[in-house]
Amino acid sequence: MSTLHPFYRTLGDTGLRLSPLGLGTVKIGRNQGVKYPNGFELPDDDAVRNLLALAHDLGINLLDTAPAYGTSEQRLGPLLKGQRDSWIICSKVGEEFVEGQSQFDFSAKHTRHSVERSLKRLGTDRLDLVLVHSDGNDLEVLDQEVYPTLAQLKQEGLILAYGFSGKTVAGGLRALQQGDCAMVTYNLREQAEREVLDFALQHNKGILIKKALASGHVCLNGEDPVRNSLELVLGHPGVTSAIIGTITPSHLAQNVSAALSVLSSME
Template identity: 70%
Template structure:
């Protein structure tokens, strides 16, 4: 069985070690307002447990959730009962999703409320990484809202181990790295505008997580070319990337992703030396 167990990477200087693929869980809790090419049905508990068990068997230890992912946090709290030590959990602050609509609040009071609520939902005493779920105003949020200062306080209190920004701009990503531990950036075959942030993280020893590595399923290539392999060659071949978050509820897709990622990483290491 091909797994990722021996391919873990440090998440910058956070002290966290993560699998090169992380499991995104928006599809466990929300099926409205999501940007996928095809519709889907939220899996029931049996299907979700099967998926999480398979991910763990494959060596995936990074799981990504958010308050804006509907019931994802609450479901994970139940589904991962008794497994907390096996997972690096990433959640977020700043975006809420209610009655089919998103809204944002980056204030210190809401940031603390959000983290404390996530701890209860996830049934844990700490969250490994909390990211600011930006609405696109990255620099303004980081400089004026007080969200980063609040996350720093929560880190000192031991409620979170690290913090950063899931942003949408290069300027925001660079500022996030300068003042925090990690940035989550969009980086795929279609969009590479935030590559500068990954380059900077590599030089600073800061953490990078990649979202939309497969362009939310919208990657289109030449006939007979595997979009997953081409995408992972780009994303996982960059030394600044710790992990790519891929949201899937398909055991078949998960298996293919792991197999291809392992092949790409090992081929890269053979050609260029250890990343």
């Protein structure tokens, strides 16, 4: 089986080596208020265990989760028992999903509480990466206590790197000046934040891509939309990894196959 191992990329200057595709886990914890074209049932534990095993076999080492992803963290903890060193775990702070609604809190107290809760849920002593889940008011969020608190948690060794999942160029640029990485929307339909990718490349910062396949919508058109999307995303030298959120093993294998084809052609 071909794997992504030969194509790992370093996340900026953090020293963390990431697979060029990461597995997004919102769909294992939440099916309300998500922006996918089709509804879905949450998979059972055996299905998630098999999906994680397949991801590992395909060379994926990055798992993306968040408190706002429903029960994602709580479910991953027991399922990853004994495998901690096989994975780079990225979680978030700032957003909670309560009774079908998003709520935001960027205070120092909540930031620390959120990280400590994620550690407990995931059954680990450190989070490799923590991102701020912005509410869209990126610069206002960065003016609050959340980033200095993450810097302190990094000093304490509870997190290894931190960054920002925002929605604006200005937010992404400021977040990269102060933190280790940014998570940016970049796909065939939306390329407004390309400037953030360029800045990251120039300043040796990490970039994670969200909505690389436009939350599944990009699969609805084009001759080979997945490959074309990954050509765009992985073709930018500033990109470390693109997060793909799927609970379907065949989709995961197809995405990795497309990524391998793209990455091999770039060598």
